[in-house]
Amino acid sequence: MLSASLYIIICTARNRLLMRVRRLREPRYLIGAIAGAAYFYFAVFRRMGRGGGRGRSSFSPSALLARYGGAAGFAGVGLLLLAALAWIVPAESGLLAFSEAETHLLVPAPVTRRQLLVYRLLRSQLPLLFGAAISAVFVPLAAERRLRFGVGMFTLLVTARVYFTGVTRARARLAASSAAERSVAWAPLAFLLGAITIVIVSIVRVHGLLPLDTPEGLLSTVGRAIGTWPSALVLWPFTAVMRPLFAPSDAEFFVGLALALVVLGCTVEWVLWGDGVFQQAPDNVPEPTMGRRGSVQAARARNVGWTLGLSGRLDTVFLWKNAMQSLRSTNLVSVLPIAGTAILVGVAFATARMSATNQRAPAAALAIGSLFMAAFAALLGPQMVRSDMRGDLQHLDVLKTWPVKPAVVIRGQLLWPTLALTLWVWFALGCATAFSAAAFPSLAVGVRLSLSAAALVLAPALVAAQLTVHNAVAVLFPAWIPSGSQRARGLDAMGQRLILLAGVIIVLVVMIGPGAIAGGILTFAFYRVMGPVSIVPAAAVCVAVVAVEIAILTELLGAAYDRIDLPQVERSE
Amino acid sequence: MSLSVQHFTRTYVGSGGSAFTAVADLSFEVSGGEIVGLIGPNGAGKTTTLRSMAGILRPTAGHISIDGHDIVDDAVAAKRVLAFMPDEPHLFEYLTVAEHLRLIARLFAVEDFEPRARALLEELELTGKERSLPGELSRGMRQKVVIACGLVRPASTLLFDEPLTGLDPVGIRRMRQTIVDRARAGACVLLSSHLLHLVEEVCTRVIIMDRGRKVADGTVAELASRADLQAAGSNLEQIFLQVTGQNGDDRKVHSESES
Numbered sequence: 001m002l003s004a005s006l007y008i009i010i011c012t013a014r015n016r017l018l019m020r021v022r023r024l025r026e027p028r029y030l031i032g033a034i035a036g037a038a039y040f041y042f043a044v045f046r047r048m049g050r051g052g053g054r055g056r057s058s059f060s061p062s063a064l065l066a067r068y069g070g071a072a073g074f075a076g077v078g079l080l081l082l083a084a085l086a087w088i089v090p091a092e093s094g095l096l097a098f099s100e101a102e103t104h105l106l107v108p109a110p111v112t113r114r115q116l117l118v119y120r121l122l123r124s125q126l127p128l129l130f131g132a133a134i135s136a137v138f139v140p141l142a143a144e145r146r147l148r149f150g151v152g153m154f155t156l157l158v159t160a161r162v163y164f165t166g167v168t169r170a171r172a173r174l175a176a177s178s179a180a181e182r183s184v185a186w187a188p189l190a191f192l193l194g195a196i197t198i199v200i201v202s203i204v205r206v207h208g209l210l211p212l213d214t215p216e217g218l219l220s221t222v223g224r225a226i227g228t229w230p231s232a233l234v235l236w237p238f239t240a241v242m243r244p245l246f247a248p249s250d251a252e253f254f255v256g257l258a259l260a261l262v263v264l265g266c267t268v269e270w271v272l273w274g275d276g277v278f279q280q281a282p283d284n285v286p287e288p289t290m291g292r293r294g295s296v297q298a299a300r301a302r303n304v305g306w307t308l309g310l311s312g313r314l315d316t317v318f319l320w321k322n323a324m325q326s327l328r329s330t331n332l333v334s335v336l337p338i339a340g341t342a343i344l345v346g347v348a349f350a351t352a353r354m355s356a357t358n359q360r361a362p363a364a365a366l367a368i369g370s371l372f373m374a375a376f377a378a379l380l381g382p383q384m385v386r387s388d389m390r391g392d393l394q395h396l397d398v399l400k401t402w403p404v405k406p407a408v409v410i411r412g413q414l415l416w417p418t419l420a421l422t423l424w425v426w427f428a429l430g431c432a433t434a435f436s437a438a439a440f441p442s443l444a445v446g447v448r449l450s451l452s453a454a455a456l457v458l459a460p461a462l463v464a465a466q467l468t469v470h471n472a473v474a475v476l477f478p479a480w481i482p483s484g485s486q487r488a489r490g491l492d493a494m495g496q497r498l499i500l501l502a503g504v505i506i507v508l509v510v511m512i513g514p515g516a517i518a519g520g521i522l523t524f525a526f527y528r529v530m531g532p533v534s535i536v537p538a539a540a541v542c543v544a545v546v547a548v549e550i551a552i553l554t555e556l557l558g559a560a561y562d563r564i565d566l567p568q569v570e571r572s573e
Numbered sequence: 574m575s576l577s578v579q580h581f582t583r584t585y586v587g588s589g590g591s592a593f594t595a596v597a598d599l600s601f602e603v604s605g606g607e608i609v610g611l612i613g614p615n616g617a618g619k620t621t622t623l624r625s626m627a628g629i630l631r632p633t634a635g636h637i638s639i640d641g642h643d644i645v646d647d648a649v650a651a652k653r654v655l656a657f658m659p660d661e662p663h664l665f666e667y668l669t670v671a672e673h674l675r676l677i678a679r680l681f682a683v684e685d686f687e688p689r690a691r692a693l694l695e696e697l698e699l700t701g702k703e704r705s706l707p708g709e710l711s712r713g714m715r716q717k718v719v720i721a722c723g724l725v726r727p728a729s730t731l732l733f734d735e736p737l738t739g740l741d742p743v744g745i746r747r748m749r750q751t752i753v754d755r756a757r758a759g760a761c762v763l764l765s766s767h768l769l770h771l772v773e774e775v776c777t778r779v780i781i782m783d784r785g786r787k788v789a790d791g792t793v794a795e796l797a798s799r800a801d802l803q804a805a806g807s808n809l810e811q812i813f814l815q816v817t818g819q820n821g822d823d824r825k826v827h828s829e830s831e832s
Binding site for chain 1: 628630648653659663667
């Protein structure tokens, strides 16, 4: 099976490379490849030639953490939390997602299930290797340390991927009727919970409750706590995987790598052994991950509590459809209660801390964090949330048969992501406003509230404008948008993405510009009379201008949508 | 109720600018109550024709009109009276069967949706699967959902592309009856299939395409009486092989297997 696996991997890699070279005959790929190569040259090779970030900044996180017991220890704690989070936040590693060809050709082949799993493990290595190589190039390290960092990162990524696969499979068996299955599923979770408890108890013992006075105090406390023996013992697997990344010398690196490989081996063996137990269980539940790649998991449709009415505006049909797709395809519904609880706990803690001890730090951190979250959702959200025309290009042959005006289709596609992201931004802005006094004590209440209100007004326009541009790209250049869940790969695809990103930014500036100028003039004219409140009507004017632009653009895009020819739409590799 | 295709041509432009004409100068009409079979070998242009009629592909030249509405110039009106059932069941991954039907009902403003949907689910043996996602259904079931989406609205023109793919024998029988019933109710039906016995059984007329061109058009009896096809007899399969020039290959295969 090993030779067959290698044969498949090598042939696939060779043919993929040939296909990518051949498609350079098409201008869109050639232009993308040139842009991608230029980016690589300027961002990677020149950077490597200069010896990375050496001498650019004297600040080094690992040097700082070394003073408190070593970066690997702190990274180990982070990894432990991440490992625990994997049990709470449902995520799929995709490691056991077999392609159609694998399902039809390899699964029926006379090979054991263990061999199939090993095959999938091997197949998943190439993308991880690429990811590790890229991270090694970009990390600000001396040239001689890059190779060590890359190898360490590769080991870490492989271990994490295998672990996430094991968690996905074990989580489905937490409530299995077979005792053997339950014990295999619960054992790692029990270990994690025990490890977290030990670490927390060690921290409390070192310092007492809530060691949050200063960052140095926190680092010192955690550093000392994780160095004591019960914590050090339970953290060992996590620290061991992280150690090669921070090894200062070749000798320490090889020792660290050997230990990391031991952890990787144990993780692989745990997944394979667990799989064996799960397979032998009498009530073998359907595999959540042993499905076809890109296919919908065989889970019952979650009741979202929103039934489409039989009459009404046609653009709201798209709002409903995209909302259903998003809410069911993501784990948003299961994550929201956890996130909501965490936020409530954070808010309660920050409030209690501020009123009891007058300490502003937690509240200020919450305000800054919320602002960051709002900015992230408003600026990067439209790029990431693709439940619009970009996601629907794969359903174009269905959409095109619907008796709906093209402009209505475009407008409808914008509704759900605009609504979802706006609500997210508003929520984050609300949190930031509530604690803004702690974060920005020098600003008067009126200024803070005015800025907040202006941001609330601007948010939907900013989000909708970006989504309009992204959807315009999908309609005008459908061949450049990968359809479905597959992501286009290769130098040319990366170049295409860079060109698109630059185009989106330019168009966005052009779109927001007139509204911003009009709003600016209004603020300038009325600031003396109204004070900082004047930025609120200015924001409203900006929103009105952007709304008119979006309305005109969607009409124009409707005509372009009507002319999209299906063969133009990119099919996945 | 009528479907009209006039001088329809569809050309695909491949990488490097090379052009391939899938359908060339195709013209025919289908009246209400007619079931027309569109047959031809692989690559004949049947699916391209059907997808262009449904508004998925734009004709390179020529006109297609549904009930007098041009599919390009008056697309919304044309699509409102049209139902296209493709051979590949493309469904939204995270909408249930019932939600698919509801979505179509809203888009096509179906008035008596609830009783129609119930009857259709019963007819297509989808009762009990209303809350299932497409990923939970077999290919045949998904095909039935696509058919249900097409039939839940009162369309005057029905386009079927390989409608029996994936269906079980009972499903095939029911589907056959459904097609006949819709035509009897006055709809014009265009059906593309490789199952020549089905075409012969249900279709009132047959159009044979080969390499993008119409090579025969008429009832089976009319085709059989054509001077150049008399040697083929009255069997549609023989007529098809004769018209598409594949009977020679067939004989060769037979003689090779006999030897």
